[in-house]
Amino acid sequence: MKTKAVCIKKTGGPEVLKLENVEINPIKPNEVLIKHEAIGLNFIDIYQRTGINPLPLPFIPGLEGSGVIEEVGRDVLNFNIGDRIAYCTASVGSYCERRSLPADKLVPLPEDISSQDAAAVLLKGLTAEYLIHRAYKVHSGQKVLVHAAAGGVGTILCQWLKKIGAIVIGTVSSSEKASYAEKHGCDFTILHKQEDLVSRVLELTDGNGVSVVYDSIGKETFNSSLDCIEKRGYFISFGNASGLVDPINPMILAKKGSLFFSRPSLMDYCSTKDELLKSSESLFKFIRDGLNVNINNKIPLDEVEKAHKMLESRSTKGSTILIPS
Secondary structure (H helix, E strand, O other), rough: EEEEEEEEEOOOOOHOOOOEEEEEEOOOOOOEEEEEEEEEOOOHHHHHHOOOOOOOOEOOOOOEEEEEEEEEEOOOOOOOOOOOEEEEEOOOOOOOOOEEEEHOOOOEEEOOHHHHHHHHHHHHHHHHHHHHHHOOOOOOOEEEEEEEOOOOOHHHHHHHHHHHHHHHHHHOOOOOOOOOHOOOOOOOEOOOOOOOOOHHHHHOOOOOOOOEEEOOOOOOOHHHOOEEEEEEEEEEEEEOOOOOOOOOOOOHHHHOOOOOOOOHHHHHHHHHHHHHHHHHHHHHHHHHHHHHHHEEEEEEHHHHHHHHHHHHOOOOOEEEEEEOO
């Protein structure tokens, strides 16, 4: 069986994304065949395409998708043909119409969660869940700084933090994004291109700093972020949109207030089936409780180059999904 898939044969700009017909191998006993209904677009896809996160070439990018099971391997017991599923912790390869996957990487979709919503928020939402509940457990009343507050993960983070009762400070690149972030959980926004981050954060926190910084930007924001954190506070780096953070001397953390530094990964926080399902259940409950999924762009799979250009330019707000033909 053949399927349309986006292939990367060399790393580089969006132009290296090529839609081709590729062969799908027969499913293994522990696998299912999925027909995608929606595909998630995430910044990690750009890291893969450019080689920041190197992968053996050639490969099909993408970690997230949702759809319907069309075929079930003989050893699969918990899924049937026709079941609706989503996934985000499997191997790369979601930029396609159909693919096979191990059944233990799948999340069953409840009837009240649409395929498009699942593809838009599963990876971002599970990331938000582990960041604020497990990597650092945020409590009501704590002051938190979220970089890229109008982005895909940032939009979910801010809403979830607000639900917990945290005081949320978010950085954005424009007045339009500031308004967007403030509608989605931010108590205060900082235009990082126009305002001094450190002085503004200290002003908003009575000179004390925030309990934790969640940073998906990387190189541009690392040094200034450390100066925004209270003594014994946490810096959590979970992305590199502006490039990799330069090597640091651990003594810097001591000099700036005995700070904690973490570079976590979703794959480690959802490494078991039980962790994956518990985190997903928490996310689905939050969707039912009012999470605004914010799918702001639905782009055909054959226009994936356009989608990557939009995401890489940081011109998007909320989530973007790819739609197979």
